[in-house]
Amino acid sequence: MNETIQTLLAHQSIRKFKEQPLTEEMIQTLVQSAQAASTSSYQQVYSIIGIEDPAIKKELATLAGNQTYVEKNGYFFVFCLDYHRHQLIATMAGTNIDDTVQSKEAFMVGTIDVSLAAQNLAIAAESLGLGIVYIGGLRNNLEAVSSLLECPDHVVPLFGMAVGYPDATPGLKPRLPKEAVFHVNGYKKDEEALPVLEAFEQTTATYYKERTGGERQEGWAKQMARVMETPNRLYMKEFIESKGLDKK
Template identity: 45%
Template sequence: MNAIIEQLKQHRSIRRFKPDPIGEEQLLAIVQSAQAASTSSNVQAYSVIAVTDREKKRSLARYAANQAYIEECPVFLVWCADLNRIHYAASLVEESRVPNSTEIFIIATVDTALAAQNAAIAAESLGMGIVYIGGIRDNPADVSRLLELPKYVYPVFGMCVGYPDQDPTSRPRLPVETVLHRERYTSDSFAEGIERYNGELRQYTLTRAGGNRDTTYSKEMANRLRVRKRDHMRAFLREKGFDLE
C-alpha cells in the first residue's frame, strides 16, 4: 500500500476540535484541492461558504439539531449545489435559463459531493479532522436566509473542519465482498457478510458508547427505512428553482 491509501483508510469523524485557527493559506489549499475533483462536463456546479463568525455558527448549529461541534469548530464549510453561477456564465453569450431537469440537479449534487470529499482528504493530510453535517437540511430555508443563498443554489451538507481534540477509533465498514460486485450485481454475499458486520458494528458501538448503546447495522437500517426524513426538501428545492422534471 502507500501513504495516501493508508490515510484514506484511517478516516474518522471528528466532533471535538482544538481552538487553533485554520490559516488562510490552509483554507485556500483545501478549497483548491476540492476544485481539482472530477466534475461533469467541467460544469463545476458547486460553491462552498466558509463560516468562522461565532454567531453564524451558533445559528447553523441550532438549525442542524443543536450539534454543538458546529459552533466549536474553527471553520464550518457549507457545501452548496450551485446552478446560479453557470446560469450567469451562459448569459454572457446568450439568453438562457436553468432547465428543470433531474439530470442537472444530479450533476450539481454529485459535483458538490466529489469536491467536498477532496476537501476532506486535503484537510486530513494537513493534520486536521472533519465531520460531515447533513443536519443543515433539517432547516434549509433558514440556512439559505442566513447565508443569502440565491435561486438555483441549495445547501447539500456542512463540514466541520479543525484540529482534532479527540482520538476516536475508526467505525468499521461493510465487508468488501458485500460492496464489490464482479461482472454483475449479486446478493450472494449478503447473508454471511451482513451478519458478520452486525457483530462488528455491535462491538464497536458498545465500546464507543461506554456500553450504553447496543445496536447492529440491520437494526440501524431498519430504523432508517421506517422513518421518512426531510420531506420538506422537495418543496424547498422547488422554491430554489429546482422544479424537477
C-alpha cells in the first residue's frame, strides 16, 4: 500500500484546528492541486474563493449554522460553480451560450467539476499533514453567502472547506461495506443488499454507542432515514434559477 492510498484511507473530518495559519506557499500548492483535477471537456467550471478576512469568516460561520471551525482554522476555501467566466469568454468570442449555460447538463457538469477540484485540494492538504472538513452548511442561506462574497450571476457557492493543523483526532468513522456500494455488471438485487445494510446498521450502532459512552445508539440507516424524512433547503431550485442556471 503506497503513501497516497494510506492518506486516502486515513481520512477523517477535523472540526477543531490549532491557531496556526497556512503559509502562502501551502495555499498556492493546494489551489494548484485543485486545478490539476479532471474537468469535463476542459471547461473548468469552478472558482475557489479564499477567505482571509476574519470578519467574513465569522459571518460565514454564522450563516453555516454557527459552526465555529468555519471561523477558526488555518484557511477557509469556498468552492463555487462558475459559468460567469464562460459568459465573459463568449462575449470575447462574439457568441451566445445562454442555452447551454441554462441547461441541466451544464449544471451537472459544473457541480462535478467543483467536486473534483475540491477533493483534489482535500487530498493534497491531508498529504501535507493538514486536516479538512467540508462545509455544506453554506447552503443554509446561499443568497446571503452569495451577496457576502459578491458572486455575480452564473456563480453559485456550493460548499466550503476548512483546512488547518488538527487539534483533535475524532477517529475513523465506519464506511459502508464494499458489497453495499460496488456492483459488478449491473445493480444488485435488493435481497442481496438488505443483509449487508442490516449488518452495517449493527456496526454503526455499536460505533456510536462506544464513541458517546452509550448516549447515542442509532445506526446509520435510522440516522439517514431520520435526516432525510424532512426535505431540506427547498429554496434551492428557485435560487439556482435566479442565478441563470438549470432552467432547461
